[in-house]
Amino acid sequence: MQHTIVMTGASRGIGRVAARHILRRSPDTHLLVIARGSSGARLTGELGTDGHAVSHVSADLGSLDSVRSAATGIRDRLASGELPPLRGFVGNAGAQYTNALTEGPGGFEATFAVNVLANHLLVRLLQDRFTAPARIVITTSDTHFGDVRHNMGMVPGPAWRSPDVLARPGAFPEPGTTAAGRTAYSTSKLATLYLVHEYARRLPAGIDAVAHNPGFVPGTGLARDAGPLSRFAMRRILPVMTLTPFATSRRVAGRHLADVALGTLPAPTGSYVDRDRVDRSSEESYDPRRESELWEAVERFTAAYRAGADTAPEDAAGRLAPADRTTAERPDGRR
Incomplete structure (x- = not known):
């Protein structure tokens, strides 16, 4: 049956590879890509060959006004029947900056705006338009472990703070440094895991939420805002590491992401998928107090952008109605 998958981060890197895999392996998919400016039209033309159904909506993921506009357009197209039923959302776009001072609209x-708030606003504005069974996939990173084994010390580990602090510029020591920018990145990826756990608790049965870690993938464009030396290393030197177990090529990582998005890789709701298998995320990523605190904060941050949208309300316990799942189990059996 024809269905729609909405995807961010499909214009380059593993997202581009995953998009091609999704269309080739699931010919009934209408892939709707969210991209900035004219890149969406170009991407639609490039992916929409061989009869594949591809369309786009423009959005700057750093602007919640722009994200709201994109989501509203998608909702309208789904309601009118222009798009087939919504069965998937892949939040693959990510941002990393050379400081922790960059302020968006x-x-x-x-x-934090791109990696956390944009995904959350899209999920919340689209959640009542999903047709079960459906799957939400959010790309995370093994930098959230914060140890040498998982990222060879290239990225500082997360430094959790109150979400009200994390959401604003200057949350980390020496905020003008590259180290602070990378700390903001790893911390935002820890936040994505907390939200996936909350989605697993709160979304209606039949709408699953999964976090996917592609591993270290050189040459994806994530370091495009880094200095010349770092960009050179990412493009010319670090790709050699894909010949070792320490890194994954774009081709392989994109295939894994498509497997998760299409559900060909089984993963219970709330799961952490490490490359191509369900595994435990870091011990720090299982913290119900932080998860609840973050949920309350991102709901507050996005409330004005959700106002007026015809979305399903929450019940008194904070679950998204209609919800049967009062205590969603995670893969490790925690609730």
Whole structure:
């Protein structure tokens, strides 16, 4: 049966590879890509060959106004029947900056805005348009472990703070440094895991939420805002590491992402998928107090952008109605 998958981050890197895999392996998919400016039209033309159904909507993921506009357009197209039923959302776009001072529209720190708030606003504005069974996939990173084994010390580990602090520029020591920018990145990826756990608790049965870690993938464009030396290393030197177990090529990582998005890789709701298998994320990523605190904060940050949208309300316990799942199990059996 024809269905729609909405995807961010499909214009380059592993997202581009995953998009091609999704269309080739699931010919009934209408892939709707969210991309900035004219890149969406170009991407639609490039992916929409061989009869594949591809369309786009323009959005700057750093602007919640722009994200709301894109989501509203998608909702309208789904309601009118222009798009087939919504069965998937892949939040693959990510941002990393050379400092922790970059401020986007609305005053939010840019890393947090793109990696956390944009995904959350899209999920919340689209959640009542999903047709079960459906799957939400959010790309995370093994930098959230914060140890040498998982990222060879290239990225500082997360430094959790109150979400009200994390959402604003200057949350970390020496905020003008590259180290602070990378800390903002790893911390935002820890936040994505907390939200996936909350989605697993709160979304209606039949709408699953999964976090996917592609591993270290050189040459994806994530370091495009880094200095010349770092960009050179990412393009010319670090790709050699894909010949070792320490890194994954774009081709392989994109295939894994498509497997998760299409559900060909089984993963219970709330799961952490490490490359191509369900595994435990870091011990720090299982913290119900932080998860609840973050949920309350991102709901507050996005409330004005959700106002007026015809979305399903929450019940008194904070679950998204209609919801049967009061205590969603995670893969490790925690609730």
